[in-house]
Amino acid sequence: MNLTGGIAWHWLAWRSQARWAKTSKAIEDWLLQQASFSKLGDASEKPNLLLIGASAGWMMSTQWLQQFARVDTFDIDPLAAPLFKWRNGAALKAQSVELHCHTADALQDLPALLKSHPKACVFFDNVLGQLRFQRPASAWQHVERDVQQIQKQLKGREWGSVHDRMSGPTTETILLSDELPVRSIQQTDQQWLTQLKAQSPWLDHLTHSVFPNQRDGQGVSVENFAWNFSPSYRHWLQAGWVRP
Ligand SMILES: C[S@@+](CC[C@H](N)C(=O)[O-])C[C@H]1O[C@@H](n2cnc3c(N)ncnc32)[C@H](O)[C@@H]1O
Numbered sequence: 001m002n003l004t005g006g007i008a009w010h011w012l013a014w015r016s017q018a019r020w021a022k023t024s025k026a027i028e029d030w031l032l033q034q035a036s037f038s039k040l041g042d043a044s045e046k047p048n049l050l051l052i053g054a055s056a057g058w059m060m061s062t063q064w065l066q067q068f069a070r071v072d073t074f075d076i077d078p079l080a081a082p083l084f085k086w087r088n089g090a091a092l093k094a095q096s097v098e099l100h101c102h103t104a105d106a107l108q109d110l111p112a113l114l115k116s117h118p119k120a121c122v123f124f125d126n127v128l129g130q131l132r133f134q135r136p137a138s139a140w141q142h143v144e145r146d147v148q149q150i151q152k153q154l155k156g157r158e159w160g161s162v163h164d165r166m167s168g169p170t171t172e173t174i175l176l177s178d179e180l181p182v183r184s185i186q187q188t189d190q191q192w193l194t195q196l197k198a199q200s201p202w203l204d205h206l207t208h209s210v211f212p213n214q215r216d217g218q219g220v221s222v223e224n225f226a227w228n229f230s231p232s233y234r235h236w237l238q239a240g241w242v243r244p
Pocket residue numbers: 002004005006009013052053054055056057058059060074075076077080104105106107108125126127130
């Protein structure tokens with residue numbers, strides 16, 4: 001059973017587009033700042049992208065995808081490929097971006113996938129925070145190992161991820177009109193959670209070490225986003241872009 005995708009996700013995402021729009025825009029702005037290739041004018045220099053956990057791209061920026069020469073999407077959900085094409089196909093075609101949508105488990109044999117696309121960038125689109133749902137709750141150490149394994153497999157590759165860091169109920173109702181909380185550089189995790197109006201306990205998605213050297217603060221620059229998932233439930237998302 002797919003606990004993080006499928007018809008329930010599509011229905012929720014479709015219904016929540018207005019509520020999630022501010023987070024999608026913040027992620028889009030961040031994505032557009034990341035890739036150095038975005039400034040290249042020559043189409044022949046555009047890279048390819050492997051988009052993992054793509055679903056229908058409910059929170060993905062079409063503008064960002066338009067900067068690639070070719071996009072390959074991967075999702076285990078069979079509804080994802082037709083819905084992704086329906087939502088993004090025309091806009092990508094208009095910019096001559098080749099689109100290939102695959103129904104596949106892209107994490108099962110990531111090394112083989114990377115080998116068959118040796119120069120492509122990789123983006124994990126809100127999927128690494130879901131790994132913990134694919135193992136029993138008691139197996140959290142396995143999940144951390146899975147995450148570290150993925151990081152190792154990507155060595156030498158340009159890649160990025162946006163994923164859940166934590167999620168949970170809020171102490172106050174979040175209105176559609178409320179500003180999205182923005183984390184300041186000085187804030188500790190605890191201060192950020194207070195700003196998110198987190199009501200304990202929040203779920204740890206076990207993604208604290210997705211990026212190289214994330215633990216010692218010397219590695220990849222990590223961006224934090226609030227995601228107003230529902231009027232009474234928020235996610236703390238983290239995103240980073242890794243250059244080899
Ligand atoms: C939270 S949803 C995010 C969807 C998408 N990024 C969006 O903006 O709509 C996580 C997605 O990851 C997919 N997924 C989970 N494990 C996967 C795997 N091993 N390979 C590919 N996709 C996977 C799920 O089917 C689901 O569609």
